[in-house]
Amino acid sequence: MDKGRFITFEGGEGGGKSTQLRLLGQRLTGLGLEVVATREPGGSPGAEAIRDLLVRGEADRWSAVTETLLMYAARRDHVERVIRPALARGAWVLCDRFADSTRAYQGAAGGADPGLIAALESYVLEDVSPDLTLILDLPPAAGLARAASRPGGETRFESKGEAFHTRLREGFLAIAAAEPERCRVIDASQPLETVSAAIWDVVEAERGRVDG
Numbered sequence: 628m629d630k631g632r633f634i635t636f637e638g639g640e641g642g643g644k645s646t647q648l649r650l651l652g653q654r655l656t657g658l659g660l661e662v663v664a665t666r667e668p669g670g671s672p673g674a675e676a677i678r679d680l681l682v683r684g685e686a687d688r689w690s691a692v693t694e695t696l697l698m699y700a701a702r703r704d705h706v707e708r709v710i711r712p713a714l715a716r717g718a719w720v721l722c723d724r725f726a727d728s729t730r731a732y733q734g735a736a737g738g739a740d741p742g743l744i745a746a747l748e749s750y751v752l753e754d755v756s757p758d759l760t761l762i763l764d765l766p767p768a769a770g771l772a773r774a775a776s777r778p779g780g781e782t783r784f785e786s787k788g789e790a791f792h793t794r795l796r797e798g799f800l801a802i803a804a805a806e807p808e809r810c811r812v813i814d815a816s817q818p819l820e821t822v823s824a825a826i827w828d829v830v831e832a833e834r835g836r837v838d839g
Contacts, residue, residue, distance in 0.1 A: 631661075631717040633710070634830065635725040635757040637802075639795050640785050641773030642763035642815040643822065648721050650823050651830060655719055663713040666723035667701065671708040674701035682781035686788075691737030698729045699747045706755050714755070725757060727802050732784065735798025736791050759833050760806075761826055762799050763815035767792035770815075 634651075636644040645666075652662045669678040677697055681689070689697065702725075713720050726748050733739040767789055774785050803810040811829045815822055 631714050631719055632758045632833070633714055633720045633722070633755070634833075635722045635727065635760045636763065637724060637727045637731070637760055638763035638799055638815065639765070639767060639770045639792055641770030641777075642765055643773075643819065644723050644763055646819065647761075647763065647822060647826055648723050651826055652721050654827060655721075655830075661713075661716075661718040663709065663718045663720045664723075665705070665709055665720065667705060667725055667728065668698055669701065670705040670710075670722070673704040673708070677701040677704075682783050684783055686783060686786045688783065691733045691739035692743065694737065695729055695733045695739045695744060695747065698733065699751050702726070702729075703751045706752060711755055722757075725760075726752060727760060727762075727799065730802060731795050731798035735801065736787075736795040757809060759830070760803075760810045761829065762803050762810055762812045763822070764796065764799065764812050765815040767796055 636648050638644060648664060652664045655662045667674070668681050669675040677700055681694065681697055681701075710720055710722070729744055729748075730741070734741050734744050771785060771789065771792060774782075800812065803812045813822060813825050813829075817825075
């Protein structure tokens with residue numbers, strides 16, 4: 628039987644994380660695996676309530692420190708109620724954003740103290756961490772242009788400006804460079820099918836490594 632895995636999708640705005648997560652989930656489900664597709668902030672009822680506070684309103688609604696605290700309040704509920712139980716029963720959990728987004732958005736781009744973020748990450752997550760992180764990378768201007776066409780009104784982070792999103796991209800790439808065994812950078816400026824194939828190659832290698 629396949630061992631459950633925890634795969635996270637990361638990157639700036641407009642990288643196609645949600646679409647690629649859905650496509651990967653379909654392929655894994657086709658192999659007979661249980662797949663739990665989820666997202667952050669959100670993923671559980673309590674965390675979804677906090678999400679609405681974070682993704683709507685003016686760009687300066689919260690400071691980076693307040694955002695960090697809200698993110699980790701949501702993340703704790705998500706981990707307790709969805710992620711840890713799914714992994715315990717052997718499911719493959721695919722998550723649109725996780726702890727790396729706090730490191731990048733609130734830390735690298737927003738200026739929150741990395742020590743605070745690291746302390747919260749250690750206390751809140753305990754033993755839960757991704758087995759594989761796919762960072763969908765593209766230039767901020769291209770990503771913001773894509774994101775502008777999305778419906779739903781969740782535009783608070785997009786409105787923070789291109790300088791913020793440049794720091795954000797640098798933050799994600801720094802995470803990938805620091806943890807190359809866990810993180811894979813995928814060029815999200817390529818056609819959807821090319822990106823999907825690149826992701827599948829990485830996941831197949833990970834699955835083979837685990838099963839082997």
